[in-house]
Amino acid sequence: MGKTTAEKIFAAHLVDEPFSGTKVLKLDVVLCHEITTPIAIDDLIARGKDRVFDPTRIKAVIDHVTPSKDSKTATQAKILRDWARRQNIKDFFDVGANGVCHALFPEKGFIRPGNTVIMGDSHTCTHGAFGAFAAGVGTTDLEVGILKGVCAFREPKSIRVNVNGQLPKGVYAKDVILTIIGKIGVNGATDRVIEFRGTTIDAMTMESRMTLCNMAIEAGGTSGICMPDMTTVEYLWPFIQDEFASKEAALADYQQWTSDADATYEQTIEIDAAALVPVATFNFKPDQVKAVTEFSDNRVDQVYLGSCTNGRLEDLRIAAQILKGNKLAENVRGILSPATPKIYREAMKEGLIDIFLDAGFCVTNSTCGACLGMSNGVLADGEVCASTTNRNFNGRMGKGGMVHLMSPATAAATAIEGKIADPRKYL
Ligand SMILES: CC(C)[C@H](C(=O)O)[C@@H](O)C(=O)O
Numbered sequence: 152m153g154k155t156t157a158e159k160i161f162a163a164h165l166v167d168e169p170f171s172g173t174k175v176l177k178l179d180v181v182l183c184h185e186i187t188t189p190i191a192i193d194d195l196i197a198r199g200k201d202r203v204f205d206p207t208r209i210k211a212v213i214d215h216v217t218p219s220k221d222s223k224t225a226t227q228a229k230i231l232r233d234w235a236r237r238q239n240i241k242d243f244f245d246v247g248a249n250g251v252c253h254a255l256f257p258e259k260g261f262i263r264p265g266n267t268v269i270m271g272d273s274h275t276c277t278h279g280a281f282g283a284f285a286a287g288v289g290t291t292d293l294e295v296g297i298l299k300g301v302c303a304f305r306e307p308k309s310i311r312v313n314v315n316g317q318l319p320k321g322v323y324a325k326d327v328i329l330t331i332i333g334k335i336g337v338n339g340a341t342d343r344v345i346e347f348r349g350t351t352i353d354a355m356t357m358e359s360r361m362t363l364c365n366m367a368i369e370a371g372g373t374s375g376i377c378m379p380d381m382t383t384v385e386y387l388w389p390f391i392q393d394e395f396a397s398k399e400a401a402l403a404d405y406q407q408w409t410s411d412a413d414a415t416y417e418q419t420i421e422i423d424a425a426a427l428v429p430v431a432t433f434n435f436k437p438d439q440v441k442a443v444t445e446f447s448d449n450r451v452d453q454v455y456l457g458s459c460t461n462g463r464l465e466d467l468r469i470a471a472q473i474l475k476g477n478k479l480a481e482n483v484r485g486i487l488s489p490a491t492p493k494i495y496r497e498a499m500k501e502g503l504i505d506i507f508l509d510a511g512f513c514v515t516n517s518t519c520g521a522c523l524g525m526s527n528g529v530l531a532d533g534e535v536c537a538s539t540t541n542r543n544f545n546g547r548m549g550k551g552g553m554v555h556l557m558s559p560a561t562a563a564a565t566a567i568e569g570k571i572a573d574p575r576k577y578l
């Protein structure tokens with residue numbers, strides 16, 4: 152019987168099966184940030200186990216609130232910083248070199264096809280875009296991962312989502328994933344891996360695939376997964392060229408992680424890309440999704456462009472294309488947070504930052520910040536934000552605030568009109 156990518160990765164990393172269905176896997180990468188890792192570090196210290204399994208397999212960043220905004224966040228940052236130094240973790244990214252974890256770590260080439268990856272962060276599923284099994288975990292699992300380089304999982308079944316055809320003008324990966332979540336619901340993939348397949352995915356950049364996989368958790372999914380292909384190889388090539396004689400050789404190796412044609416799926420969902428339209432969320436759950444044309448006069452106070460979902464260069468490019476020569480609507484604040492310093496620099500070189508500034512946007516350093524309502528654009532009670540992030544829970548970006556999730560193109564059109572707008576007329 153054929154295997155899915157997730158099943159292949161589980162089989163190749165299995166070290167123990169203490170109970171039926173619970174599998175202990177060897178970890179290739181443990182990712183850390185300053186919100187959840189300090190709790191694990193303090194506990195390890197308290198237990199007299201201030202050690203790491205392999206400093207080269209641990210990557211750490213201060214990204215959620217940076218530069219620190221108060222004593223509490225400064226302490227969290229310091230605990231992570233001191234630990235990284237103490238444990239000789241070389242891949243540690245501090246102020247000046249730091250960016251949003253799920254954008255920064257892939258950009259550094261840390262995630263490879265077939266990898267097992269954990270982090271104390273729910274959007275770790277993003278890294279499945281590389282054909283990896285990447286899952287968010289709680290503090291106890293993180294501690295064990297840091298100390299022993301293993302993690303116990305219940306082996307998830309896979310849901311296959313086939314997306315075929317060409318995306319219409321103004322429709323992007325964000326619209327695809329929001330539409331999927333709208334279809335299957337916030338619990339539709341609970342404890343499942345969502346495997347994204349089809350010609351639409353094949354044609355997508357790694358950035359777009361990361362946008363898809365990033366939101367797997369918003370449907371309850373443990374991980375999103377895309378099949379490694381030449382696009383994956385091209386993205387990773389600067390980091391792997393010494394490992395392989397050619398790109399073809401890398402591809403041949405990585406394709407061992409592709410799901411078999413006769414693999415078994417719990418469910419298969421078909422999406423016709425050509426029939427998709429720009430969408431946005433309404434209300435407070437990411438499965439409450441409707442076409443942008445169905446909103447009538449939904450005014451916004453703020454437009455936020457950034458995050459691990461849509462703060463990458465291609466996102467900034469499309470938003471800038473729409474914003475060029477336009478201004479923010481009166482009474483709308485625009486905030487751009489390029490997800491990493493590299494993205495920021497590229498955007499500057501391409502003249503994109505000028506376009507945002509000319510339109511009236513504020514450009515922040517790379518940080519999660521406003522995405523989780525911690526800094527750089529927190530909403531006031533009753534305010535509404537059009538956002539390229541991934542969560543619209545009540546108060547997510549500030550107590551009493553409301554968030555509409557949408558693509559960068561829709562966010563840009565919304566910034567110009569001051570209410571949820573259709574990006575297609577600007578393209
Ligand atoms: C702070 C962290 C634990 C959290 C998460 O797990 O997702 C954050 O990144 C978020 O998006 O809410």
Ligand code: SF4
Nearest residue numbers: 251458459519522523
């Ligand atoms: S950008 Fe937002 S969703 Fe992504 S890791 Fe940061 S807080 Fe979480």
